[in-house]
Amino acid sequence: MADTTTGTATGTTTGTASVPGTATVPGAAPAPDFSGWSCPVPLRDHPRVVMGHGGGGAMSAELVANLFAPAFGGATLAALADSATVDLGGARLAFSTDSYVVRPLFFPGGCIGDLAVNGTVNDLAMSGARAAYLSCGFILEEGVETAVVGRIAETMGAAARAAGVEIVTGDTKVVESGRGDGVYVNTAGIGLVPAGVDIRxxxxxxxxxxxxxxxxxxxxxxxxxxxxxxxxxxxxxxxxxxxxxxxxxxxxxxxxxxxxxxxxxxxxxxxxxxxxxxxxxxxxxxxxxxxxxxxxxxxxxxxxxxxxxxxxxxxxxxxxxxxxxxxxxxxxxxxxxxxxxxxxxxxxxxxxxxxxxxxxxxxxxxxxxxxxxxxxxxx
Amino acid sequence: MADTTTGTATGTTTGTASVPGTATVPGAAPAPDFSGWSCPVPLRDHPRVVMGHGGGGAMSAELVANLFAPAFGGATLAALADSATVDLGGARLAFSTDSYVVRPLFFPGGCIGDLAVNGTVNDLAMSGARAAYLSCGFILEEGVETAVVGRIAETMGAAARAAGVEIVTGDTKVVESGRGDGVYVNTAGIGLVPAGVDIRxxxxxxxxxxxxxxxxxxxxxxxxxxxxxxxxxxxxxxxxxxxxxxxxxxxxxxxxxxxxxxxxxxxxxxxxxxxxxxxxxxxxxxxxxxxxxxxxxxxxxxxxxxxxxxxxxxxxxxxxxxxxxxxxxxxxxxxxxxxxxxxxxxxxxxxxxxxxxxxxxxxxxxxxxxxxxxxxxxx
Incomplete structure (x- = not known):
């Protein structure tokens, strides 16, 4: 998996440059120089993190395949599914996490709160698991209105009840003004994978x-x-x-x-x-x-x-x-x-x-x- | 628990002002005005989040008891242990999360990476559980050196191996420069609570x-x-x-x-x-x-x-x-x-x-x- 992803990611147009009709990627970096390549860092020709590393595309995959997976080790992470499937105490569990940094915090149809609940519920569902329990970690920026935090927490509670999942553990950190953006939320979740289901x-x-x-x-x-x-x-x-x-x-x-x-x-x-x-x-x-x-x-x-x-x-x-x-x-x-x-x-x-x-x-x-x-x- | 915590927290010196020898809290707010009190928000006389809300003391407890616990509902969160103990598929699990925003990222004896692994391993241990699996969510600030992220990931991998726990799932988000502080890490973890153990x-x-x-x-x-x-x-x-x-x-x-x-x-x-x-x-x-x-x-x-x-x-x-x-x-x-x-x-x-x-x-x-x-x- 790691090899495939790397191979896909290191060509300027994700390895398909010679295929007629390939869409070119605007702003793509020049052909990478592999002479200085080392694993797990640096990554390609990016000595610093850029927004694209958080975009869920080739650059994100590269960060996982070349930096996190080798550093963390283990086959489960390297499988790169939406959620990990693990065995614990005789139970087959799906386990997943996502951080949420959506801007603005409130948007038509939702907010960062229900997004954070539904997103992790969905990652678990992509293993066939019904989400059972969620954790919730807040990083609040000093100065954000407590009423805003309260509204977000309310939507999380409502979304959890709608999805039949319980938020059972949490953590709150506060960072100085200018070191965050109001509210960041992380959720992690666990759920039971039904017998006979192997979705990946x-x-x-x-x-x-x-x-x-x-x-x-x-x-x-x-x-x-x-x-x-x-x-x-x-x-x-x-x-x-x-x-x-x-x-x-x-x-x-x-x-x-x-x-x-x-x-x-x-x-x-x-x-x-x-x-x-x-x-x-x-x-x-x-x-x-x-x-x-x-x-x-x-x-x-x-x-x-x-x-x-x-x-x-x-x-x-x-x-x-x-x-x-x-x-x-x-x-x-x-x-x-x-x-x-x-x-x-x-x-x-x-x-x-x-x-x-x-x-x-x-x-x-x-x-x-x-x-x-x-x-x-x-x- | 919620009542006790609230009662402890609302006096200017946490409800013990009349006890001789009580240490006064420097910079404590004036006696709160309860006339505008509503649950879950606003919190006391703080319409905005201040650094103290993330300090793990009375203000953090108040945020949990008056804002998060009522919004999320559920008895497990309200128990306010370091980790939640839940039943899933016949297994008795401990489940916990923490976000890490330590500054500086590297310090004598460790860095945000091993802190993030050990901190969550320890929260699980406080239920008597041996940590088995961790999730890991990064919020990276645009411009942070990938080599720094790599060093942190390496320490996380090493700490996980030392603790006998596997990092199995993760997520990376990137925020603009000035909306973070290099690297924030969230870890969540699950572990098995041994039979006959009930620590809380x-x-x-x-x-x-x-x-x-x-x-x-x-x-x-x-x-x-x-x-x-x-x-x-x-x-x-x-x-x-x-x-x-x-x-x-x-x-x-x-x-x-x-x-x-x-x-x-x-x-x-x-x-x-x-x-x-x-x-x-x-x-x-x-x-x-x-x-x-x-x-x-x-x-x-x-x-x-x-x-x-x-x-x-x-x-x-x-x-x-x-x-x-x-x-x-x-x-x-x-x-x-x-x-x-x-x-x-x-x-x-x-x-x-x-x-x-x-x-x-x-x-x-x-x-x-x-x-x-x-x-x-x-x-």
Missing amino acids: PQRAVPGDVVIVSGEIGLHGVAIMSVREGLEFGARVESDCAALGGLVGAMLAVTPDIHVLRDPTRGGLGAAVNEIAAAAGVGVALRERAIPVPDQVASACAILGLDPMYVANEGKLVAFVPRDQADAVLAAMRAHPLGARAAVVGECVDDHHGMVVTRTAFGGTRVVDLPLGEQLPRIC | PQRAVPGDVVIVSGEIGLHGVAIMSVREGLEFGARVESDCAALGGLVGAMLAVTPDIHVLRDPTRGGLGAAVNEIAAAAGVGVALRERAIPVPDQVASACAILGLDPMYVANEGKLVAFVPRDQADAVLAAMRAHPLGARAAVVGECVDDHHGMVVTRTAFGGTRVVDLPLGEQLPRIC
């Missing part, structure tokens, strides 16, 4: 059907609209939601779902690329099949963004065995959070590690792993 | 012997010395260490240890106060029995600090049934991290919820719960 990126195989649970790009556009003071016709709300129930409905059809991923930072494009790289398979998408709401399409056209790379916070992408795909899709559509679910492509035994999409005009283009994130601090 | 603050009972595992105040003075460029004779190093092995040795003597607490922020004074409040018991300490190294005593004298409130990162305080105390103490002294363990007092059926100490001069003084922390960003 490495399990994608040619023939798998790729299903998206609904319309993409809403969270990113909602954040962008308030951050930049833009409006795109109808108000766009974040899709922030907890996916444990939807995943439960899918697993009731078959425990043999191969891969689940929630396309947050880096969007659907990054999520599917990571799966292709982890499993060493090709993925062929059909662009017209991907549900993109009109407001998202308009906003992206104006801002020069690709909806494929815009973050979601209440969607999942699933790789499902072909013979189960119809039944799983039906179960998803019967759930409120999967009403607009759609088959968007398939896993193929070709262009291994690469994602291609058939465009609306009948052509084919490569869907690269983005280098960073189009919108910094999206979650 | 509420279990302290009159007659329990209070044991401290070694010399206090080293971490705080080590941080202070580098932060202020001071030197106090011999170089003082942080005591940062993982206490899982020491706790294991104590539990091998008897599973019936009543309370364990690692006196980090707020020091021994805050830890013992929290236990007295949680259990509704009195604690009587003997000041001369508390091991304070000469360098710590000198530094505190110069700086006007009380060693009782200075943070430790590799010490624990234990409440042990009287008939087991000698054997537990012997087991502690046989362990490298408990060689200087000492009996420092006892739990009494008097002055409930309050901690008093017999001073070196034969007098008695109240050991208050500190309002904030003497040294901000100590961990």
Whole structure:
């Protein structure tokens, strides 16, 4: 996995420069000089951390593969799933964490609080686990209003109750004004992985059907609209939601779902690329099949963004065995959070590690792993 | 617990103003006006977060009791132990989290990396659990050197291996320059609580012997010395260490240890106060029995600090049934991290919820719960 990711990440256009139709990455660094390469640091030609390292794309993957994974050791981290699956006291647990630094703290459809609960609940759900317990760590900036902290805590409590998870332990630190940005939140979570369920990126195989649970790009556009003071016709709300129930409905059809991923930072494009790289398979998408709401399409056209790379916070992408795909899709559509679910492509035994999409005009283009994130601090 | 904590916290000198010999808290706010009190916000007379809210003293407790606990709901969080004990899939687990914002990142005896691993390992150990798995969330400030991040990650890996715990899942976010302070780290951890072990603050009972595992105040003075460029004779190093092995040795003597607490922020004074409040018991300490190294005593004298409130990162305080105390103490002294363990007092059926100490001069003084922390960003 580490080799694949490194190989994908070190070319200027993620290793696919010779493929016709490859989108080039704006602002990509010049070809890296490997003469000074050492593991785990420095990373490529970046002696300092840049925003892209937190974007959930190639640079983030590189930081994990070349710096954190070698330093921490251990095979579980190196598997790079949304959550780790571990055995403890006879129980098979999913365990995951995310820090949340979204700006602004409150946005249409949610705030950093419900985002922090739902995000970690969803990471656990991507192992097939129902979240049971959450931890919560706050880093508050001196001077932030306690009423703001209170509102965020209230939304966390409400989101936890809605998701059927309990926040059982926490910590609060305060940093000086100018050393934070109001409120940062970390959540970690644990949940039980049901017997017979083995969901991880490495399990994608040619023939798998790729299903998206609904319309993409809403969270990113909602954040962008308030951050930049833009409006795109109808108000766009974040899709922030907890996916444990939807995943439960899918697993009731078959425990043999191969891969689940929630396309947050880096969007659907990054999520599917990571799966292709982890499993060493090709993925062929059909662009017209991907549900993109009109407001998202308009906003992206104006801002020069690709909806494929815009973050979601209440969607999942699933790789499902072909013979189960119809039944799983039906179960998803019967759930409120999967009403607009759609088959968007398939896993193929070709262009291994690469994602291609058939465009609306009948052509084919490569869907690269983005280098960073189009919108910094999206979650 | 919440009531007790609130009651302790709302007097200007934590509810003990009428007791002769009470230390007054420098800079304490004027008597609060309860006319505008509402739950969960605003908090007392602080409409905005101040550094003291992160200090691990009365203000932190108030934030948890009046804001987070009501918002999140649930009895486990309200128990306010160092870690939560939860049941999942037939396993009895300890689960805990801490964020680390220590400044500077590197200090004599450690850095934010091993602090983040050992701190969470220790929180789990305070439930009697041996830490098994950790998560790790970074919030990096744009511009921090990747080599610094690498050094921190290396120390985390080394500390995890030393403590026998695996870092299995993680997350990295990047914030703009001026919105962080180099590196903030959150760790969460899970571990198995052995059968028959029930360690929590509420279990302290009159007659329990209070044991401290070694010399206090080293971490705080080590941080202070580098932060202020001071030197106090011999170089003082942080005591940062993982206490899982020491706790294991104590539990091998008897599973019936009543309370364990690692006196980090707020020091021994805050830890013992929290236990007295949680259990509704009195604690009587003997000041001369508390091991304070000469360098710590000198530094505190110069700086006007009380060693009782200075943070430790590799010490624990234990409440042990009287008939087991000698054997537990012997087991502690046989362990490298408990060689200087000492009996420092006892739990009494008097002055409930309050901690008093017999001073070196034969007098008695109240050991208050500190309002904030003497040294901000100590961990």
